[in-house]
Amino acid sequence: MDIDNNLICVKNLVKTYKMGDMQVFALRNVTLNIEKGAFVAIMGPSGSGKSTFMNVIGCLDYPTSGEYYIDNENVFKLNKDRLAELRNKKIGFIFQSFNILARTSAIENVELPMLYNSGIDTKERKERAMAALKSVGLAERAFHMPNQLSGGQQQRVAIARSLVNNPLVIMADEPTGNLDTRSSYEIMEIFQNLNDKGITIVMVTHEMDIAQFARTNILFRDGKIVTNSVVVDRKIASEELKNLPVLDVNEIMT
Amino acid sequence: MKLLNLLKIAYRSLSKNKLRVLLTMLGIIIGVASVIAMLAIGQGSKENIQTSMASLGINSVMIYPGSTNQGGVRMGAGSYSTLTLKDVDAINSKCDFVTDVSPVVSKSSQVIAGNQNWHTNVVGGLNQYFKIRDLTVSVGSSFSATDEHTAAKVCVIGQTVSTNLFGENANPVGKFIRINSIPFKVIGLLAVKGQNTFGQDQDDIIIAPFSTVMKRMLSTLYLNSILASAKSENDIDNAKTQISTIIRIQHKLTHADQDDFTVRSQADIAKTFESISNVMTILLACIASISLLVGGIGIMNIMLVSVTERTREIGIRMAVGAKSRDVLFQFIIESIFISVLGGLIGIVLGILIAFLVSYFGKWPVVITGTSILLSFIFSSAVGIFFGWYPAKKASNLNPIDALRFE
Numbered sequence A: 001m002d003i004d005n006n007l008i009c010v011k012n013l014v015k016t017y018k019m020g021d022m023q024v025f026a027l028r029n030v031t032l033n034i035e036k037g038a039f040v041a042i043m044g045p046s047g048s049g050k051s052t053f054m055n056v057i058g059c060l061d062y063p064t065s066g067e068y069y070i071d072n073e074n075v076f077k078l079n080k081d082r083l084a085e086l087r088n089k090k091i092g093f094i095f096q097s098f099n100i101l102a103r104t105s106a107i108e109n110v111e112l113p114m115l116y117n118s119g120i121d122t123k124e125r126k127e128r129a130m131a132a133l134k135s136v137g138l139a140e141r142a143f144h145m146p147n148q149l150s151g152g153q154q155q156r157v158a159i160a161r162s163l164v165n166n167p168l169v170i171m172a173d174e175p176t177g178n179l180d181t182r183s184s185y186e187i188m189e190i191f192q193n194l195n196d197k198g199i200t201i202v203m204v205t206h207e208m209d210i211a212q213f214a215r216t217n218i219l220f221r222d223g224k225i226v227t228n229s230v231v232v233d234r235k236i237a238s239e240e241l242k243n244l245p246v247l248d249v250n251e252i253m254t
Numbered sequence B: 001m002k003l004l005n006l007l008k009i010a011y012r013s014l015s016k017n018k019l020r021v022l023l024t025m026l027g028i029i030i031g032v033a034s035v036i037a038m039l040a041i042g043q044g045s046k047e048n049i050q051t052s053m054a055s056l057g058i059n060s061v062m063i064y065p066g067s068t069n070q071g072g073v074r075m076g077a078g079s080y081s082t083l084t085l086k087d088v089d090a091i092n093s094k095c096d097f098v099t100d101v102s103p104v105v106s107k108s109s110q111v112i113a114g115n116q117n118w119h120t121n122v123v124g125g126l127n128q129y130f131k132i133r134d135l136t137v138s139v140g141s142s143f144s145a146t147d148e149h150t151a152a153k154v155c156v157i158g159q160t161v162s163t164n165l166f167g168e169n170a171n172p173v174g175k176f177i178r179i180n181s182i183p184f185k186v187i188g189l190l191a192v193k194g195q196n197t198f199g200q201d202q203d204d205i206i207i208a209p210f211s212t213v214m215k216r217m218l219s220t221l222y223l224n225s226i227l228a229s230a231k232s233e234n235d236i237d238n239a240k241t242q243i244s245t246i247i248r249i250q251h252k253l254t255h256a257d258q259d260d261f262t263v264r265s266q267a268d269i270a271k272t273f274e275s276i277s278n279v280m281t282i283l284l285a286c287i288a289s290i291s292l293l294v295g296g297i298g299i300m301n302i303m304l305v306s307v308t309e310r311t312r313e314i315g316i317r318m319a320v321g322a323k324s325r326d327v328l329f330q331f332i333i334e335s336i337f338i339s340v341l342g343g344l345i346g347i348v349l350g351i352l353i354a355f356l357v358s359y360f361g362k363w364p365v366v367i368t369g370t371s372i373l374l375s376f377i378f379s380s381a382v383g384i385f386f387g388w389y390p391a392k393k394a395s396n397l398n399p400i401d402a403l404r405f406e
Ligand SMILES: Nc1ncnc2c1ncn2[C@@H]1O[C@H](COP(=O)(O)OP(=O)(O)OP(=O)(O)O)[C@@H](O)[C@H]1O
Pocket: A017, A018, A019, A024, A025, A026, A044, A045, A046, A047, A048, A049, A050, A051, A052, A053
């Protein structure tokens, strides 16, 4: 396989779950290369294995068999600590359910990955967390608790958190699944800006219009990739946002 | 990861659950406080025994009439009439390990001075009695050889007696008191000695010449006890054997006969009490340790609940790059934090309890650095020990399993 130009190389990935006597195939022989700077949207019906795939390439889960290289590293040969380092430094993961720490302020949530990165001192950590929050438009909410933030804002905190250690790739499993159209587009705007700066983005979505913001679309069915196509008529989030009817003045201002 | 960061993480998550942390700590606080207080009380009574031993005359040897276990029935020492002045003379002339000897007789008596009266123990002894018991006369003097010869009606009184008969700070020397209606002249006041190990007031005493008490107050030939002092601390045992041998000869006892007297040194008594107080200390320490153990189990319980409750949090931390050992340390530090802080509060509380006991219970306490250090180390160890399992459990989780946990 061609490792050099690709950030992510997946070969013959298989993942099965044992449910009693039955074997559930979540992934059947998935092979995929993702280039540096790509913006991939993964689509597919429920249960087709999208989340399973994301968790494996996000180094959160192990497959049953297969090979996986990220940034020229043979992931399944690494020990747990090296995997943790990989998650910390090279991958930013975003969940549908936000997964930010409750009763912990926005800025402390964003600081979290840097606490596990010994090269960063307190001063730099605070500065970078603040900068990341600013880049997602949440500077004024830095000291708010998650329960004082809207869903869209919480997801933006999660995005800021995924950014602070300057990852090579951002992986997002249905990042807009719990959000309304405006918040979703705002997230897409952030993603497109990041992608323009060279960060690779892999994202799962159920919504056709969200997939239109990516550069390529991949369709999963039954644990297999069925199509891998370039998006024609790619949408630009900043322009789409202008066309949305103004519903809430405050929402725009934050 | 840096230790400082770990401490910060542990502090942040603990500060979100203050009440729970406090309740968990309570077990450790009570455990440590009881260890400190118990050891302080135990150590206090031990040192009290040592000092009161020294104040009684460390080399002194007492001879009581009657065996301690005659016919299997224990009788109070002094309920037998076997010792006489001849025994005293024999010890005096034949025991070369003994320096001073004094016969002792005593009678509990009513004492009157003016319109005040007081009930106390009147002891008759020789001049040596003062020396053996390490008593000093602070005002006036003790009696002379002439007083002994003439059975003079003079006495030396303790501070408590003086206070009760003549009032606080009065000088009793030269005044007259009536003991069982017999007038005595007070010629000396004893220096204050305070309570002894058994809580007896050592200043509640009147000492008169032996012959005076024997002839004028008692009508008996027998002694309550004989008091002697060995030449040195090393000679105590020799003196005891020598005295035993001599008195056995004096009493014409055969091999088949048991002693009709008992020889005890001050050191023996102190040793007995020291071993009793040692047993007490160990017992108290055991009880305290058990409460520490229970406190530790409390920590483990809460940490286990905490790990389960915070599985998602662990998953999130792992997803953003926490290694297994980061999670392990976070939870261990949390439990150490609980136990160390609990330990510190417990130490303060224990010292406070010890002082209250000594203040209100009039019981001597000694807080040693070792007991503080020991309970501090022990409580930290409890934190590590009982925090380990829940922490290990948390750190062994897979990121995805932790994140999926409901
Ligand atoms: N922990 C698990 N144990 C057993 N089976 C599982 C587990 N996780 C996923 N599966 C199964 O694996 C298959 C793929 O699941 P996956 O979550 O990847 O689907 P998905 O494409 O993300 O679906 P959705 O769009 O609803 O999120 C499903 O059939 C699911 O039942």
